[in-house]
Amino acid sequence: FSNRRPGVRHSTFESLLLGRSSQSIASGFLRLWDSLNFKKDKEFVGISVFFFDEKVNFVIHGFTPVERANHYRPSLKEGSIVKVDHFEVARCSSMYMITDHPLLIHFISLTIIDEVITGAPEINLQSRLECSTIAK
Template sequence: MAITPFKELEIGRQSQSICGRLLRKWQAKSFHQNGKIFSLDFLLLDQQSTLIQVTIPQYRAYRFRDDLHEEKVYNISEFQVDASYGKYKLTDHLHVIKFLDGTIINPIKETSPPIPNEMFRFRQYNELWTLAGTNHHLPDVVGELTKIQGSNLEDLSCDEKITLYLLLADGKNVRVMVWDACALEFRKLYATIVGKATILIITAVNPKSYGEIVKRR
């Protein structure tokens, strides 16, 4: 079966086959149901550097979870294509892919030309300000870490909120608030970056505006 570029995917359950690199994988949780896990999601990138989100319902995720690994390349077929979600978008694609009971995944070594190892959707301050409070897109940010606020920063078991201050390339300052699993991960990094000039990449932030500061959640 011929490989379909992500840009050419059609809505429905037509016989379509794709090839892409798995960039990031996570469990999607419901904030309205005490963190209940409702799907396994990941981002997939193809040879044309097009990014698309893939979702697997929780009741189906156990069948695929152990076969999907970040940075690996896969051929995938027998899936469904739906319109993308109206909120909390992690890509600019108009569609999302949903796994079915009969979805087939096959790991491959590489492609020619190779698929990039990473892709980000960086946004500057003015773009973040436009998105603030809309819950529409969850972009990525990169900036110099200028200040850290939080308690128990050296306690690797603590998931209390941490506030990070970033200086963006356009000279604007933003606050990034992280907690739970993200706060745990940052505390693991803390000992290696404290007192050093550090550039941070933070993915999937939810811009919120407070006066002249754009806050991330």
């Protein structure tokens, strides 16, 4: 991204590396929902999210487990641009694959999510939000 803030380093989804690392992404935050285990009486197991990278036109699935859900929920605002630091990247199981992207961003105890107000990458979320609203 050419208009990122000085000192704010982030990668696109194309350059994500498997495993835990200090990499960062800046992306559009499209949607969140509670993930439930229907085999265990709809037990809450965490929060699932969609991140959008307009540069490579991809949506990627993110997940925070139940033990960190309350910590991260206030930082997750649909339609915002966020910078996410320190997370784990894993291959998405075909059983749980909900996007076309083969990887999953997993929030860990070190994960930091900040809304980017100034100097954010230019990401057109309006068309994505309209599409996801129509799909509901």
